[in-house]
Amino acid sequence: MAARKSSQSHSGGLELLFSNQRKHKVSIPSTSDATTGQPSNVAFLIKWLCDNLMRDPRKEMFVLDDTARPGILVLINDADWELEGEEKYELQAGDEVVFVSTLHGG
Amino acid sequence: MNGFSGTDHQVHNLKQQIAATETQLHSLKLQLQQAEQQAEAARHLSEAYQGGFPAEWMDETLVALQQDVTRDIAQKVRQEGGFEGAPSVRDAAQPRRWPLEKHEYKRYGRQLIMPEVGLHGQLRLKNARVLIVGVGGLGCPAAAYLAGAGVGTLGLMDGDTVEESNLHRQIAHSTARVDMNKTQSAMEYLQSLNPHVNYNRHEFHLTPQKAIQIFEQYDLVLDCTDHPTSRYLISDACILTGKTLVSASALKTEGQLIVLNNPPRPPGDALGGPCYRCIFPKPPPAESVLSCGEGGILGPVVGVMGVLQALEAIKVLTARAQRPANGGDWSTNGATSEAAPKATLLMFSTYNTPQFRSVRLRSRRADCAACSAQSTISRQSLTSGSLDYVAFCGATAPINLLPPASRVTATDFSRLPRDGSNVLIDVRDETQYAICALRGSVNVPWTGSADTWLERALASGLSFGGGRQHFVMCRFGNDSQLAAKAVMERTQTPVAVKDVKGGFKSWRDEVDPSWPDY
Structure with a gap:
């Protein structure tokens, strides 16, 4: 199965959930479902990250109702994922996906 | 008698009318003077900025000037008419030649x-x-x-x-x-x-x-x-x-x-x-x-x-x-699209x-x-x-997870024998532990999850056995309850574990006032 490279980074404290590392280069399957050939989208990436990259058991700090929890901005190539089709955005080789936790201190 | 009183009344009326007209004339003269000064200020302004002062800003500047001028006239008229006794703070005879005060050019000159x-x-x-x-x-x-x-x-x-x-x-x-x-x-x-x-x-x-x-x-x-x-x-x-x-x-x-x-x-x-x-x-x-x-x-x-x-x-x-002149909303220069x-x-x-x-x-x-x-x-x-x-x-309520029997006060904890029968587990992170710690305590930072924390606790050599009493302590007394609960629920054999209420904050308040308050 062909793999798709995607760089993915965390900030705003989320890196704590991902082995305290801000940037990860990951290769994910190009299709999320081998039978239908459905191309991998961001929803699949989030699930994949939970299952494969996240060592911290506190999944609820990253995911709620199968999507990024409230207070996390998902950015695809420096743009809000809402401008790109949200979870349904189909990942391309070399895409950069950033998960940012909002800060509240002041 | 009636004739005299009628003439008196007429004289009185005429005097009143003359006084009122004089006040009005005076006010008109004042307005003329101000208008002339304003026109002169505008000429100065125009000369001063000739060639470099866009027309739309000119209006804005004049509005700022005009507000002052009108206010001055109003006050002057009130004073002349005897309605207001106090003299004006601002000398209305001095025209405002420049839109900003003298000191403002100096103070804000660089921007x-x-x-x-x-x-x-x-x-x-x-x-x-x-x-x-x-x-x-x-x-x-x-x-x-x-x-x-x-x-x-x-x-x-x-x-x-x-x-x-x-x-x-x-x-x-x-x-x-x-x-x-x-x-x-x-x-x-x-x-x-x-x-x-x-x-x-x-x-x-x-x-x-x-x-x-x-x-x-x-x-x-x-x-x-x-x-x-x-x-x-x-x-x-x-x-x-x-x-x-x-x-x-x-x-x-x-x-x-x-x-x-x-x-x-x-x-x-x-x-x-x-x-x-x-x-x-x-x-x-x-x-x-x-x-x-x-x-x-x-x-x-x-x-x-x-x-x-x-x-x-x-x-x-x-x-x-x-x-905009049509009275529409404000718009910013950038948002033209x-x-x-x-x-x-x-x-x-x-x-x-x-x-x-x-x-x-x-x-x-x-x-x-x-x-x-x-x-x-x-x-x-x-x-x-x-x-x-x-x-x-959503509010985070103070954590209260443990039965009273599983908690001790900082004071009671300080009175326990230090003979090796008690183990203190400090669950603050490494940075805080390095700032100040109690001698003999074991540092196992709370990880946010019972399983991973217990794993780390066991890896640090804690066995939770041997009949020893375990105490868990943190900065404010929240994480310590979570850790104590993890030990109670996840270890196979019953373990004697208690948390120290209020953590090191209580320790400082009750036992050791010199404990660093970071």
């Missing part, structure tokens, strides 16, 4: 000569009223730069008092002003920086009931607070009162900045900038929200963000165009390369609870207090 500001920008700053909500790590530097830039009116809102732990970052406060209300402390600093600004103090925390009435007194709002509760409230109130909002936040080594409701438009108008709810329709889980007191903050990080807020405020204020404006999030991260990163966010949300046509949040829902922001964002 005045920038094309981005110029005379028109300085006049706009002078006429602007800016509210700063929260006079802490963000609010102090923001207020300092806005006062320095000559913003006409600065409102400062904060109900907190200055604490020693604020001073490494909250630059408007001082050691001598610890325990003073933050707005009072900041005002003393700002007064000495620029006494020509009009400062308003709001010596309390923002509430939904007060928000609308206060925001209406200002043109622009800076969110310098530190909790989602206030961030949603400030955004909602800005939408309802039509104010642009400059919002920033900072924690540990990172900061975020976003300008919202820019340009400001009423709910349902897609040409307005998005609000906080458009970007974050749902609040984050309360347990994921860390304060500076809990997570820590580097002074320059929050300082950078506060300074950037002042910069964005200056950009918004100086870019504001003239109200009719496309729905999007927000931009600026992220700062101390240890990232590059440190600054700017990302494109969305435009207004069509189903936003605050700024869409279907908005459910109204002035009424704020002023009546029916909107509960604390409930919306």
Whole structure:
């Protein structure tokens, strides 16, 4: 199965959930479902990250109702994922996906 | 008799009419004199800026002049007519040749000569009223730069008092002003920086009931607070009162900045900038929200963000165009296209390369609870207090997980024998443990999950056996309960484990006053 490279980074404290590392280069399957050939989208990436990259058991700090929890901005190539089709955005080789936790201190 | 009294009455009437006409004549002469002076001032102005002073700014400047002139005439007439005894403070005979005061050219000269500001920008700053909500790590530097830039009116809102732990970052406060209300402390600093600004103090925390009435007194709002509760409230109130909002936040080594409701438009108008709810329709889980007191903050990080807020405020204020002649809404110079404006999030991260990163966010949300046509949040829902922001964002109640038998006070713990029969597990992180720790304690930082923490505890050599009594302790007494509960529930054999109530805070209060209060 062909793999798709995607760089993915965390900030705003989320890196704590991902082995305290801000940037990860990951290769994910190009299709999320081998039978239908459905191309991998961001929803699949989030699930994949939970299952494969996240060592911290506190999944609820990253995911709620199968999507990024409230207070996390998902950015695809420096743009809000809402401008790109949200979870349904189909990942391309070399895409950069950033998960940012909002800060509240002041 | 009747004839005489009739003539007397006529004489009296004529005298009254002459007096009234003389007053009117005098007032007309005064007006003529003022009009001539005004015309002369305009000629001077025109000469002074010939070739370099766009016509649209000229009007703005003349309006500023005219307001003064009219006020002077009114006062003069009242005095002459005997309605007002006190002499005018301002000598009306002195024409205002220049739109700014003499000292203002000097004080603001370095920004005045920038094309981005110029005379028109300085006049706009002078006429602007800016509210700063929260006079802490963000609010102090923001207020300092806005006062320095000559913003006409600065409102400062904060109900907190200055604490020693604020001073490494909250630059408007001082050691001598610890325990003073933050707005009072900041005002003393700002007064000495620029006494020509009009400062308003709001010596309390923002509430939904007060928000609308206060925001209406200002043109622009800076969110310098530190909790989602206030961030949603400030955004909602800005939408309802039509104010642009400059919002920033900072924690540990990172900061975020976003300008919202820019340009400001009423709910349902897609040409307005998005609000906080458009970007974050749902609040984050309360347990994921860390304060500076809990997570820590580097002074320059929050300082950078506060300074950037002042910069964005200056950009918004100086870019504001003239109200169109047809009486329409204000519009900004930049927003010439009719496309729905999007927000931009600026992220700062101390240890990232590059440190600054700017990302494109969305435009207004069509189903936003605050700024869409279907908005459910109204002035009424704020002023009546029916909107509960604390409930919306969720409150973290003090943790109380363990039965009383599984807890000891710091005092009781200090009286236990130190003969090796007791084990103290300190669950603070490594950095805090290195600052101060009790001799003989074992450091197993709380990881946020029972399983991974227990794994680490066992890896550090703890066996939870051998008939020894285990005590768990942390900074404030919350994590220690979670860790103690993990031991009780996840170990196979019953283990004697208790948490020390109130953690090292209680230890300092009850047992060892010299324990570092960081």
